Amino acid sequence: MKRIAIPALVLALCGGVLMSVLAQDAPKSSVVAAAAAPAAAASAEPAPDVVCFESRKGGATDVIQREIRPGWPNVKCSPTTGAVLWYGDPYDGTVPMGKMPQLEALPEGKAVVKPRTAKLNLAPMCGTACHNGVGPKFTPPTLPKDKRAKPTPTMAAMVPDLANLQHGRDRIWCLDCHHTTKRNMYVDHFGDPISMDQPQLLCGKCHGDKLRDWRDGIHGKRIGEFASNGKKRWFTCTECHNPHNVQDGARNKGFVQLQPETPPQLPKGMKSAAYEKTHPIAQH
Ligand code: HEC
Ligand code: HEC
Ligand code: HEC
Known part of the structure; x- marks a missing residue:
């Protein structure tokens, strides 16, 4: 039992260090990756790639997450949609x-x-x-x-x-x-x-x-x-735009809609967003 547990723990920790960079901004995707890490480590295979997308889903704008220097990822991605939200180098690959x-x-x-x-x-x-x-x-x-x-x-x-x-x-x-x-x-x-x-x-x-x-x-x-x-x-x-299906979908207009991001976090101390509705921005 011990003989299996210790190397697994060590490997899991290594995976943990690697993933902690991503954990700050991308809790869900990194949880998936971190959870997969010990299993992958046990079979001596590298952790699976975290694949994000930039603007068009389905492989058209995929970006594989990697470090461009230690602790500095090329992209950080949305935990809800997988969309790239932050760039470590906006000119990477251009x-x-x-x-x-x-x-x-x-x-x-x-x-x-x-x-x-x-x-x-x-x-x-x-x-x-x-x-x-x-x-x-x-x-x-x-x-x-x-x-x-x-x-x-x-x-x-x-x-x-x-x-x-x-x-x-x-x-x-x-x-x-x-x-x-x-x-x-x-x-x-x-x-x-x-x-x-x-x-x-x-x-x-x-x-x-x-x-x-x-x-x-x-x-x-x-x-x-x-x-x-x-x-x-x-x-x-x-x-x-996917040129082959620009008028696709029920709307027959524009392009297939993307899953929206969740609303941003409320400012500290604000309990609900109802204030925004009862005090709309003044129209001049
Ligand atoms: C409105 C312009 C337009 C029309 C019409 C169009 N295409 Fe395309 N096609 C494109 C563009 C632009 C791309 C590259 C898309 C990209 O950059 O992701 C492309 C890509 C492709 C590719 C390469 C896909 C790949 O993954 O490498 C094929 C094959 C193709 N088109 C075939 C066709 C055929 C066959 C038709 C007619 C039935 C057609 N296209 C009609 C604009 C068009
Ligand atoms: C040969 C001419 C031609 C080319 C080239 C072309 N389009 Fe179009 N496109 C059209 C026409 C015609 C329509 C239909 C407009 C309509 O029905 O009102 C259209 C419609 C569209 C629409 C939908 C507009 C709407 O109201 O829903 C989008 C988006 C679009 N094109 C994007 C592109 C993109 C991106 C490219 C380049 C890859 C491209 N088109 C290349 C002729 C073209
Ligand atoms: C960053 C993403 C992005 C890029 C880059 C982009 N578009 Fe669009 N485009 C959009 C969005 C979002 C819409 C609205 C789509 C909808 O209503 O479904 C749109 C709408 C359109 C429409 C339909 C407008 C209408 O009246 O309904 C056309 C045509 C179009 N784009 C052409 C182009 C062409 C040509 C280019 C390159 C020169 C381009 N787009 C680059 C995101 C983009």
């Missing part, structure tokens, strides 16, 4: 945004983004494995004349969101976004390719108003230095 019309005045490196291609499993293969120009089936030369969305069973089997493509409600389809011959690129209005790391250039060709708002900082999200000329990480369109 690259310069690349050319953006009307942002030329912004010095190189001040605007950074997380490359989307790192998150896409199929896209890097699309243009080489299947749509490689060999055989007419795999490289349709033109858009269908009626431009109506057509079922794509093979694709839907690989990307389930494509089974019921709602985007544009039948007015747009695959090759309005994906380049006809360079399948691991998007396409602009002139037929020229756009990098998959610059989805804003694709979305912006049709949603010009949103692109303008995004550029002005009214739509989307940026993190980093507070000063207006400081370095910031810009969230790109597809980090929040």
